Amino acid sequence: MACNGRYAEAADYEALLCGGIDLTNAAQVAMVEAYLDLAASDIHMHLASVGACDCTISTFGLVYLKKLNILDAAVIQQCPCGAIDKDQKQMWLEWLDRQFTLIRSGEIELCDGYTGSEYPAFGAAERSLTAWSEAEIILHKMQRES
Secondary structure, three states: OOOOOOOOOHHHHHHHHHOOOOOOOHHHHHHHHHHHHHHHHHHHHHHHHOOHHHOOEOHHHHHHHHHHHHHHHHHOOOOOOOOOOHHHHHHHHHHHHHHHHHHHHOOOOOEOOOOOOOOOOOOOOOOOOOHHHHHHHHHHHHHHHO
């Protein structure tokens, strides 16, 4: 299930943003993971809004959600890092908001085997005007399905 738990661990957070968390300090790790849990709930809400909690998240989607989870924890939850100044925080807040909007609108599809709403596609339907063309349509359908 996609909407359960955090998408990143304290080591992921430390590797992406800080380089200053002592991963041998259980109290620091627990604090960062608590912030990651809080941040993951934001992601869960957006995934739930498009029914993505019941799908298998694609491999690239899991990495993307990990990034969102880390940045949400750092910016919105203000998880300690010291590397994010006021301007960077504003930039990341706007970026996170845009990503959540793209998820809710379906422009970013995280479920494995699906495409987003902006995926270029073309469809066509055969039409029958005579009994002969109706038989041709049936034949074409059988050939596609075999």
